[in-house]
Amino acid sequence: xxxxxxxxxxxxxxxxxxxxxxxxxxxxxxxxxxxxxxxxxxxxxxxxxxxxxxxxxxxxxxxxxxxxxxxxxxxxxxxxxxxxxxxxxxxxxxxxxxxxxxxxxxxxxxxxxxxxxxxxxxxxxxxxxxxxxxxxxxxxxxxxxxxxxxxxxxxxxxxxxxxxxxxxxxxxxxxxxxxxxxxxxxxxxxxxxxxxxxxxxxxxxxxxxxxxxxxxxxxxxxxxxxxxxxxxxxxxxxxxxxxxxxxxxxxxxxxxxxxxxxxxxxxxxxxxxxxxxxxxxxxxxxxxxxxxxxxxxxxxxxxxxxxxxxxxxxxxxxxxxxxxxxxxxxxxxxxxxxxxxxxxxxxxxxxxxxxxxxxxxxxxxxxxxxxxxxxxxxxxxxxxxxxxxxxxxxxxxxxxxxxxxxxxxxxxxxxxxxxxxxxxxxxxxxxxxxxxxxxxxxxxxxxxxxxxxxxxxxxxxxxxxxxxxxxxxxxxxxxxxxxxxxxxxxxxxxxxxxxxxxxxxxxxxxxxxxxxxxxxxxxxxxxxxxxxxxxxxxxxxxxxxxxxxxxxxxxxxxxxxxxxxxxxxxxxxxxxxxxxxxxxxxxxxxxxxxxxxxxxxxxxxxxxxxxxxxxxxxxxxxxxxxxxxxxxxxxxxxxxxxxxxxxxxxxxxxxxxxxxxxxxxxxxxxxxxxxxxxxxxxxxxxxxxxxxxxxxxxxxxxxxxxxxxxxxxxxxxxxxxxxxxxxxxxxxxxxxxxxxxxxxxxxxxxxxxxxxxxxxxxxxxxxxxxxxxxxxxxxxxxxxxxxxxxxxxxxxxxxxxxxxxxxxxxxxxxxxxxxxxxxxxxxxxxxxxxxxxxxxxxxxxxxxxxxxxxxxxxxxxxxxxxxxxxxxxxxxxxxxxxxxxxxxxxxxxxxxxxxxxxxxxxxxxxxxxxxxxxxxxxxxxxxxxxxxxxxxxx
Numbered sequence: 001x002x003x004x005x006x007x008x009x010x011x012x013x014x015x016x017x018x019x020x021x022x023x024x025x026x027x028x029x030x031x032x033x034x035x036x037x038x039x040x041x042x043x044x045x046x047x048x049x050x051x052x053x054x055x056x057x058x059x060x061x062x063x064x065x066x067x068x069x070x071x072x073x074x075x076x077x078x079x080x081x082x083x084x085x086x087x088x089x090x091x092x093x094x095x096x097x098x099x100x101x102x103x104x105x106x107x108x109x110x111x112x113x114x115x116x117x118x119x120x121x122x123x124x125x126x127x128x129x130x131x132x133x134x135x136x137x138x139x140x141x142x143x144x145x146x147x148x149x150x151x152x153x154x155x156x157x158x159x160x161x162x163x164x165x166x167x168x169x170x171x172x173x174x175x176x177x178x179x180x181x182x183x184x185x186x187x188x189x190x191x192x193x194x195x196x197x198x199x200x201x202x203x204x205x206x207x208x209x210x211x212x213x214x215x216x217x218x219x220x221x222x223x224x225x226x227x228x229x230x231x232x233x234x235x236x237x238x239x240x241x242x243x244x245x246x247x248x249x250x251x252x253x254x255x256x257x258x259x260x261x262x263x264x265x266x267x268x269x270x271x272x273x274x275x276x277x278x279x280x281x282x283x284x285x286x287x288x289x290x291x292x293x294x295x296x297x298x299x300x301x302x303x304x305x306x307x308x309x310x311x312x313x314x315x316x317x318x319x320x321x322x323x324x325x326x327x328x329x330x331x332x333x334x335x336x337x338x339x340x341x342x343x344x345x346x347x348x349x350x351x352x353x354x355x356x357x358x359x360x361x362x363x364x365x366x367x368x369x370x371x372x373x374x375x376x377x378x379x380x381x382x383x384x385x386x387x388x389x390x391x392x393x394x395x396x397x398x399x400x401x402x403x404x405x406x407x408x409x410x411x412x413x414x415x416x417x418x419x420x421x422x423x424x425x426x427x428x429x430x431x432x433x434x435x436x437x438x439x440x441x442x443x444x445x446x447x448x449x450x451x452x453x454x455x456x457x458x459x460x461x462x463x464x465x466x467x468x469x470x471x472x473x474x475x476x477x478x479x480x481x482x483x484x485x486x487x488x489x490x491x492x493x494x495x496x497x498x499x500x501x502x503x504x505x506x507x508x509x510x511x512x513x514x515x516x517x518x519x520x521x522x523x524x525x526x527x528x529x530x531x532x533x534x535x536x537x538x539x540x541x542x543x544x545x546x547x548x549x550x551x552x553x554x555x556x557x558x559x560x561x562x563x564x565x566x567x568x569x570x571x572x573x574x575x576x577x578x579x580x581x582x583x584x585x586x587x588x589x590x591x592x593x594x595x596x597x598x599x600x601x602x603x604x605x606x607x608x609x610x611x612x613x614x615x616x617x618x619x620x621x622x623x624x625x626x627x628x629x630x631x632x633x634x635x636x637x638x639x640x641x642x643x644x645x646x647x648x649x650x651x652x653x654x655x656x657x658x659x660x661x662x663x664x665x666x667x668x669x670x671x672x673x674x675x676x677x678x679x680x681x682x683x684x685x686x687x688x689x690x691x692x693x694x695x696x697x698x699x700x701x702x703x704x705x706x707x708x709x710x711x712x713x714x715x716x717x718x719x720x721x722x723x724x725x726x727x728x729x730x731x732x733x734x735x736x737x738x739x740x741x742x743x744x745x746x747x748x749x750x751x752x753x754x755x756x757x758x759x760x761x762x763x764x765x766x767x768x769x770x771x772x773x774x775x776x777x778x779x780x781x782x783x784x785x786x787x788x789x790x791x792x793x794x795x796x797x798x799x800x801x802x803x804x805x806x807x808x809x810x811x812x813x814x815x816x817x818x819x820x821x822x823x824x825x826x827x828x829x830x831x832x833x834x835x836x837x838x839x840x841x842x843x844x845x846x847x848x849x850x851x852x853x854x855x856x857x858x859x860x861x862x863x864x865x866x867x868x869x870x871x872x873x874x875x876x877x878x879x880x881x882x883x884x885x886x887x888x889x890x891x892x893x894x895x896x897x898x899x900x901x902x903x904x905x906x907x908x909x910x911x912x913x914x915x916x917x918x919x920x921x922x923x924x925x926x927x928x929x930x931x932x933x934x935x936x937x938x
Contacts, residue, residue: 002329002330002334003040003325003328003329003330004328004329006084007042007084007085007114007116007328007329008042008043008082008084009042009043009044009045009081009082009083009084009085010037010042010043010044010045010083010084010085010086010087010116010328011045011046011047011074011077011078011081011083011085011086011087011113012030012033012034012037012044012045012046012047012061012086012087012090012091013047013048013069013074013086013087013088013090013091013094013095013098013099014026014027014030014046014047014048014049014050014053014055014056014069014090014091014094014095015027015030015048015050015091015092015093015094015095016048016049016050016069016091016094016913017049017050017888017890017910017911017912017913018050018052018567018572018573018890018910018911018912019890019892019910019911020377020378020379020380020892020895020910021177021245021377021892021895022092022093022094023306023380023381023567023573023601024053024567024572024573024576024601024602024603025304025305025306025308025309025310025600025601026090026091026092026095026304027050027053027054027055027573027601027602027603028309028312028320028601028602028603028606029090029304029308029309029319029320030046030048030055030060030090030091030320031053031054031055031060031603031606032312032318032320032321032324032606033087033090033320033321033323033324034046034055034060034061034324035060035321035608036318036320036321036322036324036325037087037324037325037328038062040325040328042328043062043063043081044060044061044062044063045061045062045063045064045065045077045081045083046060046061046063046064046065047065047067047069047073047074047077048064048065048066048069048091049066049067049068049069049913049914049915050573050911050912050913050914051066051848051849051851051852051853051887051912051913051914052572052573052574052577052845052848052849052911052912053573053577053848054576054577054580054581054603055603056852057577057581057852057857058855058857059584063077063081065077066852066914066916068913068915069094069095069098070098071098071101071102071105071107074098074102074107075107075111078107078111078113083111083113084112084113084114085113085114085115085116085327085328086099086108086113086114086115086116087116087117087324087327088115088117088118088303089117089118089280089281089302089303089304089323089327090117090303090304090320090324092303092304092305095303096118096123096127096303097200099115099120099123100120100123100124103115103120116279116280116327116328117278117279117280117281117303117323117324117326117327118276118278118280118302118303119276119277119278121275121276122275122276122278122302123302125275125276126275126299126300126301126302127171128171128201128203129146129148129169129171129203129204129205130148130203130205132299132300133146133148133205135274135275136271136297138274139270139271139274141267141270141271141296141297142294142295142296142297143296143297144207144208144209144210144287144296145162145207145208146158146162146205146206146207146208147161147162147205147206148203148204148205148206149192149196149203149204149205149206150202150203151196151202152189152192152193152196155168155188155192155195155196155204155206156188156192158206159182159185159188159192159206162206162207162208163208164182164183164184164185164188165181165182165183165208165209165211166181166182166188166206166207166208166209167179167180167181167182167206167207167208167209167375168180168182168191168192168194168195168204168205168206168207169195169204169205169207169375170195170196170198170199170203170204170205171199171200171201171203171204171205177198177376177894177895178194178195178197178198178199178204178376179195179198179243179374179375179376180194180195180374180375180376181209181211181241181374181375182209192204192206209240209241210240210287210289210296211239211240211241211454212239212240212241212290212454213239213240213287213288213289213290213296214235214236214239214240214255214287214288214289214290214456215235215236215238215239215240215244215247215285215286215287215288215298216233216234216235216236216253216256216264216285216286216287216288217233217234217236217244217249217283217284217285217286217307218230218232218233218234218264218265218268218283218284218286219231219232219234219281219282219283219307219308219311219319220268220269220272220281220282220283220284221280221281221282221319221322221323221326221332222272222273222278222279222280222282222326223279223326223330223331223332224279224326224329224330224331225331226273227331227332227333227346228269228272228273229332229346229347229348230265230268230269230348231311231312231315231317231319231348231349232251232252232311232314232315232317232349233251233252233253233256233261233264234249234250234251234252234253234307234310234311234314235249235250235251235252235253235254235255235256236248236249236250237249237250237356237433237455237459238373238428238455239453239454239455239456240287241374241375241454242373242374242375242428243373243374243375243376243377243378244285244306244307245306245359245377245379245382246359246361246373246377246378246379247359248356248357248358248359248433249307249310249356249357250354250355250356250357250390250393251310251311251314251315251351251354251355252351252354254354254390254456254458254459255456255458255459256288257293259293260288260293260295263295264286264288264295267284267286267295267297268282268284268286271284271297271300272284272300272302275300275302276302278302279326279327279329280302280303280323280326280327281302281303281304281308281319281320281323282300282301282302282303283300283301283303283304283305283307283308284297284299284300284301285297285298285299285300286298290454290456304319304320304323306601308320309600309601310355310357310382310384310600310601312600313355313384313600313605313615314351314355314384314386314600315349315351315527315529316338316349316527316528316529316538316540316607317338317345317349317529318338318606318607318608321338322335322338322345331346332344332345332346333345333346337529338538338608349529350529351529352388353386353387353388353393353525353527353542353544354386354387354388354389354390354392354393355384355385355386355393356384356385356387356390356393356394356396356397357382357383357384357397357600358382358383358385358394358397358398358400358401358433359379359381359382359430360379360380360381360382360383360401360402360403360566360567360568361378361379361380361430362380362568362569363378363429363430365569365570365906365907365908366896366899366908367899367900368898368899368900369896369898369899370896370898371429371430372427372428372429373428373429373430376895377895378895378896379430380567380568380569380910381566381567381568381599381601382566382567382599382600382601383397383400383401383565383566383598383599383600383617384397384400384598384599384600384615385397385398385399385400385493385598385617386527386542386615387493387542387544388491388525388544388546389491389492390459390462391462391463391465391466391492391493392491392492392493392544393493394408394462394463394493395407395408395466395492395493395494395495396493396598396616396617396622397598397617398433398434399495399617399619399621399622400565400566400598400617400618400619401566402565402566402618402643405434406495406497406498406501407493407494407495407497407498408433408434408437408463408466408493409434409437409438409441409466409467409470409498410470410494410498410501410502411497411498411501412501413434414434414437414438414441415434415435415438416438416442418439418442418444420435421435421438421439421442421444422439422444422452425439425449425452425453426452426453428453432453436449436453436455436460436463437463437466437467440460440463440464440467441467441470446460446461446464465492466492466493469488469489469492469494470494470498470502472485473485473489473499473502473503474502476503477503478503478506478510478511478514479514481514483518483520486514486515486518486520487520487545490515490520490522490545491544491545495508495619495621496508496511496512496515496621497511497621499511508620508621512621512624520545521625522543522544522545522622522625523543523544523545523546523547523548523549523550523551524541524542524543524544524549524550524551524614524629525541525542525543525544525546525550526538526539526540526541526550526551527540527541527542527607527615538607539551539607539610539611539612539613540607540613540615541612541613541614541615542614542615542616543614543616543622543625543626551612551629553629553630553631554592556591556592557590557591557592557633558591558592558593558594558630558631558632558633559586559591559592559593559594559632559633559634559635559636559659559867560594560595560596560626560627560630560632560634560635560636561579561582561583561586561593561594561595561596561604561610561635561636561639561640562579562596562597562618562623562635562636562637562639562640562643562644562647563575563576563579563595563596563597563598563599563602563604563605563618563640563643563644564576564579564597564599564618564639564640564641564643564644565597565598565599565617565618565640565641565643566598566599567599567601569787569907569908569909569910570642570787570907571641571642571643572845572910572911573602573911574843574844574845574847574848574849575639575640575641575643575843575845576599576602576603576604577603577848577859578639578640578843578847578848578859579595579597579604579639579640580603580604580609581639581857581859581860581863582636582639582859582863583595583604583609583610584860584863585859585860585863585864585867586636586863586867587611588860588864589864589867589869590869591633591867592611592612593610593611593612594610594611594612594613594614594626594630594632595609595610595612595613595614596614596616596618596622596623596626597613597615597616597618597640598615598616598617598618612630614626618640618643618644618647620647620650623647624650624654627656633657633659634656634657634658634659635647635651635656635657635658635659636658636659636660636863636866637651637658637659637660637842638659638660638661638821638822638841638842638843638866639842639843639859639863640843641842641843645666645670645842648663648666648667649663649667651663652664659866659867660820660821660865660866661817661818661819661820661821661841661842661866662818665817665818665819665841666841666842668817669817669838669839669840669841672689672691672748673691675838675839676689678813678816678817679813679836681816682809682812682813682816684809684812684813684836685833685834685835685836686835686836686837687705687710687750687751687752687753687828687835687837688704688705688706688750688751689701689705689748689749689750689751690702690704690705690748690749691746691747691748691749692735692746692747692749693739693746693747694735694739695731695732695735695736695739698711698731698732698735698747698749699728699731699732701749702725702728702731702749705749705750705751706751707725707726707727708724708725708726708751708752708754709724709725709731709749709750709751709752710722710723710724710748710749710750710751710752710783710905711723711724711725711731711734711735711738711747711748711749712738712747712748712750712905713738713746713747713748721737721738721906722785722904722905722906723904723905723906724752724783724904724905731749735747750837752782752783753782753828753830753835754783755781755830756781756782756828756829756830756835757777757778757781757782757797757798757828757829757830758777758778758780758781758782758784758786758789758826758827758828758829758837759775759776759777759778759795759798759802759806759826759827759828759829759834760775760776760778760786760791760824760825760826760827760846761773761774761775761776761806761807761810761824761825761827762774762822762823762824762844762846762847762850762858763810763811763814763822763823763825764821764822764823764858764861764862764865764872765814765815765819765820765821765823765865766820766865766870766871766872767818767820767871768871768872769871769872769873770810770811770814770815771872771877772807772810772811773847773850773851773854773856773858774793774794774846774850774853774854775793775794775795775798775803775806775807776791776792776793776794776795776846776850776887777791777792777794777795777796777797777798778790778791778792779791779792779928779929779931780903782828782837783904783905784903784904784905785903785904785905785906785907785908786826786845786846786907787845787889787907787909788889788891788903788907788908788909789889790886790887790888790889790928791846791849791886791887792884792885792886792887792925792928793849793850793853793881793884793885793886793887794881794884796884796920796925796929797929798829799832801832802829802832802834805833805834806825806827806834809825809827809834809836810823810825813825813836813839817839817841819841820865820866820868821841821842821862821863821865821866822841822842822843822844822847822859822862823839823840823841824839824840824842824844824846824847825838825839825840826838826839843859843862845912846887847859847862849885849887849912849914852885852914853881853885853914853916854879854880854881855879855880855881856877856878856879856880861875861877881916882918883916883917883918883919884916884917884919884920884925885914885915885916885917886914886915886916886917886924886925886928887912887913887914888912888913888914888915889909889911889912890909890910890911890912890913891908891909891910892910893908
């Protein structure tokens with residue numbers, strides 16, 4: 001059936017600010033869907049309150065509404081635009097819930113808008129735990145024994161009937177909010193109360209806990225002819241009991257028998273057909289008893305999910321893009337296969353490689369948090385590794401995490417404390433994977449590890465094989481490693497750093513040169529979805545060690561953009577937004593734009609975004625070999641946050657051109673000593689400071705600069721490790737902790753300007769002119785991290801004198817640092833005097849906010865300035881902001897009810913929203929202004 005020609009305008013509902021459980025995978029899905037619909041000539045309107053995403057950019061939608069996600073905002077759009085249909089399946093739970101609320105209020109009916117991609121009945125059946133359980137019973141799909149409870153008494157009765165251990169699952173929640181296991185009677189009352197409070201309908205499912213069973217997911221697509229395909233099978237490395245968002249996952253499924261897979265496949269199709277007659281995507285989760293392979297259904301989500309983004313990147317099959325076309329009436333056999341360009345989308349991908357996803361946690365930002373993993377999701381991001389084997393993909397994923405690991409083990413970060421290791425195996429947290437390796441290295445038998453972790457023995461055997469290879473490596477020195485064994489090491493994913501560590505007395509560079517002499521180097525394989533049965537046309541690559549290299553180097557001039565790796569607090573989706581615009585600018589400037597990144601949730605790793613995508617760790621060894629192969633004109637590090645910046649020194653040492661601001665000038669801003677010397681020379685005020693490498697030195701510095709002092713490590717992002725202290729005792733503790741957690745780092749000690757206002761400037765410098773993108777004033781005072789502060793654009797309470805000083809200092813610093821591209825500066829203002837706190841010659845979290853507020857493509861302009869193809873005078877910049885824009889930080893404290901939620905110098909917010917107000921009399925702003933007055937008077 002061809003597309004529904006009555007649909008000429010579609011509204012896509014976004015997911016709002018990034019929170020734990022709902023991250024940038026929905027930005028990716030919404031962006032893909034919007035571009036897919038625009039390809040069909042459909043006018044696309046987008047509502048989303050998140051300024052940091054590419055989804056809310058003019059390159060994605062025809063009409064972008066940066067409005068709060070509520071029914072009032074929807075009606076405003078429906079009045080302004082002739083909307084024929086609404087697509088709510090790309091915005092996660094937030095979009096679905098809003099769609100239901102609007103439907104209940106009769107909004108869609110009032111304006112003649114049809115819901116596509118899903119139907120309301122399907123949402124109700126899947127989100128209402130009792131309705132879902134009953135439907136499964138009716139269609140003959142196994143479920144765990146359970147009962148619904150709407151009150152405390154009903155919950156107690158259900159527990160008595162089913163027996164312990166139990167799991168409590170609230171209805172209509174996201175990321176496992178309020179869910180939990182109850183192992184014994186004494187824990188039940190508190191867990192039941194939490195679950196009832198977490199559910200917006202005050203409803204929970206009390207269910208038998210199938211702890212230790214295996215967990216699987218299938219990603220499905222269905223068209224209007226009721227054709228259903230399975231895009232990807234995903235197996236959780238971790239057994240039932242850990243939220244899928246916190247589980248290591250593997251695709252395709254590794255330990256599933258064909259009989260069990262076929263049964264699971266049939267059940268998934270049956271479930272999708274049972275929940276409603278709609279065309280679109282669906283995610284189904286199952287649990288399998290490892291003893292007899294009996295299957296029970298866990299849940300079904302009639303929308304794109306976190307796993308949809310993973311499955312899209314794993315297979316190369318663009319689920320959201322195809323789902324959008326299905327939603328407007330196309331059938332699968334009428335849509336072109338995006339990879340082969342010669343076959344249809346009506347096929348099931350076949351993989352001849354393995355992908356491994358590892359979540360990324362930020363427990364260091366949540367002091368006092370319960371770090372044990374369970375049914376409530378706690379991770380803030382994820383990485384994906386692609387390899388020819390499970391273990392190669394696993395090691396690459398470990399290298400991608402940016403936690404200081406060079407792989408799974410063999411890097412000097414191992415634990416040798418057996419008691420600590422065994423406790424970790426039984427009480428899983430972010431480091432259990434590494435402790436499995438450590439346990440095996442200490443000789444703990446595989447069966448003992450299996451019994452305590454319930455992880456399938458096949459996975460444990462794979463890790464044991466890596467431990468055995470490491471043991472064998474210890475027999476050799478660098479110059480006598482047999483060539484075939486060296487090749488085996490690299491095929492097993494061992495980095496040069498790991499090999500150097502095991503051998504001892506050699507460096508990573510020595511290992512690299514030795515294997516280069518032996519001719520052992522990476523080749524690149526194409527992600528082709530069909531195991532090479534048909535020729536792939538998509539330039540999407542991963543590295544491995546084999547014979548043939550499939551990445552053919554063109555003779556075009558090339559620019560490599562380094563991505564920002566996994567999302568975490570302090571480095572979020574705003575840097576991916578920046579990278580995407582960097583790619584677009586490079587392409588518009590006539591370069592072949594090459595992307596290197598390892599985050600499966602992001603738009604930058606969409607194979608249609610760059611001319612060439614390398615889905616690889618942003619890890620020196622991998623980056624270096626891609627540069628060796630492609631020989632680019634230069635590398636852009638300014639857009640990928642701290643991840644890319646950390647690579648700048650290595651690039652500089654190896655004579656690789658950095659596009660934009662040079663390494664030396666970036667280092668002058670990062671190195672507090674050099675930067676303060678520069679400020680002194682420029683006669684720009686800054687807080688007194690000192691640098692220390694020990695607690696003793698720190699005490700001397702603190703006495704010189706005067707308490708209170710701000711203590712922080714150098715070269716970090718998101719305020720990591722920052723604290724404000726007021727006496728010697730607190731200072732000693734802070735410095736000792738910093739040096740313990742960040743060994744080799746120097747500690748910066750600044751005099752803290754108490755009761756000062758904080759302001760920011762973002763600017764672009766092209767070597768001649770400085771254009772100030774925006775000046776912002778914070779509601780919260782200096783001392784609360786800028787990422788956790790409400791920022792108002794333009795400033796609302798600064799004197800002309802202060803604004804003049806900010807503009808003057810911005811221009812002076814941009815020129816003195818020889819900035820080419822972006823510069824963010826943070827100021828403290830006290831008694832009408834402006835002090836410079838820090839300067840960052842790179843993309844910042846505020847640039848996307850300013851770009852959306854003023855409706856100016858600032859990252860694109862900055863990237864072209866960095867590339868040297870344009871000067872600022874080449875652009876006509878017209879700002880469109882009427883009134884004020886406010887950046888609102890958003891937190892995920894509900895995931896960690898036990899922590900101290902007080903804000904300070906270390907960033908804790910997970911995302912942000914934008915709000916526009918017409919003037920300073922707006923009630924919302926008056927409330928914020930009152931808070932600012934209270935802060936400054938304390």
